[in-house]
Amino acid sequence: xxxxxxxxxxxxxxxxxxxxxxxxxxxxxxxxxxxxxxxxxxxxxxxxxxxxxxxxxxxxxxxxxxxxxxxxxxxxxxxxxxxxxxxxxxxxxxxxxxxxxxxxxxxxxxxxxxxxxxxxxxxxxxxxxxxxxxxxxxxxxxxxxxxxxxxxxxxxxxxxxxxxxxxxxxxxxxxxxxxxxxxxxxxxxxxxxxxxxxxxxxxxxxxxxxxxxxxxxxxxxxxxxxxxxxxxxxxxxxxxxxxxxxxxxxxxxxxxxxxxx
Amino acid sequence: xxxxxxxxxxxxxxxxxxxxxxxxxxxxxxxxxxxxxxxxxxxxxxxxxxxxxxxxxxxxxxxxxxxxxxxxxxxxxxxxxxxxxxxxxxxxxxxxxxxxxxxxxxxxxxxxxxxxxxxxxxxxxxxxxxxxxxxxxxxxxxxxxxxxxxxxxxxxxxxxxxxxxxxxxxxxxxxxxxxxxxxxxxxxxxxxxxxxxxxxxxxxxxxxxxxxxxxxxxxxxxxxxxxxxxxxxxxxxxxxxxxxxxxxxxxxxxxxxxxxxxxxxxxxxxxxxxxxxxxxxxxxxxxxxxxxxxxxxxxxxxxxxxxxxxxxxxxxxxxxxxxxxxxxxxxxxxxxxxxxxxxxxxxxxxxxxxxxxxxxxxxxxxxxxxxxxxxxxxxxxxxxxxxxxxxxxxxxxxxxxxxxxxxxx
Numbered sequence: 001x002x003x004x005x006x007x008x009x010x011x012x013x014x015x016x017x018x019x020x021x022x023x024x025x026x027x028x029x030x031x032x033x034x035x036x037x038x039x040x041x042x043x044x045x046x047x048x049x050x051x052x053x054x055x056x057x058x059x060x061x062x063x064x065x066x067x068x069x070x071x072x073x074x075x076x077x078x079x080x081x082x083x084x085x086x087x088x089x090x091x092x093x094x095x096x097x098x099x100x101x102x103x104x105x106x107x108x109x110x111x112x113x114x115x116x117x118x119x120x121x122x123x124x125x126x127x128x129x130x131x132x133x134x135x136x137x138x139x140x141x142x143x144x145x146x147x148x149x150x151x152x153x154x155x156x157x158x159x160x161x162x163x164x165x166x167x168x169x170x171x172x173x174x175x176x177x178x179x180x181x182x183x184x185x186x187x188x189x190x191x192x193x194x195x196x197x198x199x200x201x202x203x204x205x206x207x208x209x210x211x212x213x214x215x216x217x218x219x220x221x222x223x224x225x226x227x228x229x230x231x232x233x234x235x236x237x238x239x240x241x242x243x244x245x246x247x248x249x250x251x252x253x254x255x256x257x258x259x260x261x
Numbered sequence: 262x263x264x265x266x267x268x269x270x271x272x273x274x275x276x277x278x279x280x281x282x283x284x285x286x287x288x289x290x291x292x293x294x295x296x297x298x299x300x301x302x303x304x305x306x307x308x309x310x311x312x313x314x315x316x317x318x319x320x321x322x323x324x325x326x327x328x329x330x331x332x333x334x335x336x337x338x339x340x341x342x343x344x345x346x347x348x349x350x351x352x353x354x355x356x357x358x359x360x361x362x363x364x365x366x367x368x369x370x371x372x373x374x375x376x377x378x379x380x381x382x383x384x385x386x387x388x389x390x391x392x393x394x395x396x397x398x399x400x401x402x403x404x405x406x407x408x409x410x411x412x413x414x415x416x417x418x419x420x421x422x423x424x425x426x427x428x429x430x431x432x433x434x435x436x437x438x439x440x441x442x443x444x445x446x447x448x449x450x451x452x453x454x455x456x457x458x459x460x461x462x463x464x465x466x467x468x469x470x471x472x473x474x475x476x477x478x479x480x481x482x483x484x485x486x487x488x489x490x491x492x493x494x495x496x497x498x499x500x501x502x503x504x505x506x507x508x509x510x511x512x513x514x515x516x517x518x519x520x521x522x523x524x525x526x527x528x529x530x531x532x533x534x535x536x537x538x539x540x541x542x543x544x545x546x547x548x549x550x551x552x553x554x555x556x557x558x559x560x561x562x563x564x565x566x567x568x569x570x571x572x573x574x575x576x577x578x579x580x581x582x583x584x585x586x587x588x589x590x591x592x593x594x595x596x597x598x599x600x601x602x603x604x605x606x607x608x609x610x611x612x613x614x615x616x617x618x619x620x621x622x623x624x625x626x627x628x629x630x631x632x633x634x635x636x637x638x639x640x641x642x643x644x645x646x647x648x649x650x651x652x653x654x655x656x657x658x659x660x661x662x663x664x665x666x667x668x669x670x
Binding site: 011012013014015016023024025026054055057059081082083084085087089090101103105107110112114132133134136137138141145158159160161162169170174176 | 317318321323325326327329330331361362364486487489490491492494503505510511593594595597599600601602603604605606613615617619621622623624625627628630632636637639640641644669670
């Protein structure tokens, strides 16, 4: 029987699984009183569902509907004036949700905060471009890679993939080597869909290498006559090297590159 | 209105034929000053830029997707291909993020070597910047001189790891090799040479050069507030009078113990940024000189001791059964870090290079996000190019020092 592979997550998985092994978790520390983070938590208390410190970063979970207000408070009242990064994590297979994270930096305190929120599949998130221009490209990339729509974004358009691309590459359902659409993309674009049958899968990739094609490819050390049929395997021949590759005609007057540094 | 057909495809929402006086031009992706694969669509009124739209993605290789399908150690050589001018800084940023996730620390000698390699890479990258920036602006000879010193720096990297461009010189948990014989002497000689050349050749050629000043002064002005808002980091941020260097503010590796200054420029223009790069080269050689005695004092361990995550030393594997078993598991399955998420910023030559890693306790990262400085600096172009002249566009692109391996990923 063929091995079962789940369709909702086609990424590489470990072949070896130990059913009794429970992965440990990175320790999460509570926020200590009197620190800078304690002030942030106090200011953000209205929005925060959960907050803790994980590896030096304060993580605050908020409701996705309040993201703009929460981030505005963080920027204006806590001094987090730079949005370093914004993206998503695909949890559709487990929970039917995306986890969005925003990474912020406070330049004066040299502290970092991560705002985390979750949205359901098909839901949109409010753009934070009015607060942070750096989110402009970041949100476009998130839309491109995950298909998460961002409301009120000035120019929500694919950024890395071509405009007429189908599918969102960082979804867990998207295979590493691309889907059917991706493999025919160039053929469809240059010749048209009706040429798929004429061109065929063997010719659609100009970089494709066929080791049995002795008309267009040869392998060093395994040379065979042009057009020979080697589908049954070929005779191995030892590589012969020329005896005198380098002849030093004039050892004394030639320029030597003995000292480079 | 466009009439797209097979021979004239749809031009990405662009109307090249205008009714008014403006003109739309394509800058790149095959422009010699586009620093790789930047396609910039510029709307011009005469010679003035009215609207700029950076179009990226021509070098997209899906590195973040690949990271989800590779074990942690497998992925490390892929990080070379992000910022290919200074590959070790990417290797290091990734290795550090994984180390933070695992909760391990590299031994002292590995830290010294890593800091050394990072600073060598910083100088290499800055020399590359000065060379290409000068070439873009029109000063050909600086390009030739700077590439000479960069070549010697790449010789040093070659002596250490055998590669000149894609180093993979850092491992998760330490470094693979000790410094080769004669490396320290060559390094000091190179530092002297770089200091001497920067002072007497590049600065002499450029700093007071009338054409250079005319081309760079008050071109590409970014205020400190804008720089923060657009996510600028590194020299772009410090060039806008914001004194923030991750090496100093959030020290990693040995930067907490080292004595160096953070040059800042309050000019906020391309000339200030150029001066900043020059000053940073001096600071890097200063750091490298301080690292030499630290190297000599350190004990010879190179990899962290955490046999559940990192293979034990060879002699242990060859003599002890359990170490061999753990090594076998690590090689065949890959390490399994604990569940959790981490974001670790490092100061790469271009700016803040950070890796966000979400681990679900599997040998494959559940999500890896590379926060590349050049990506955000490219986004900034749509703002600062507006109102400038077409001749300054090349200067501004050059002065942002973007490299497309990490923009497109």
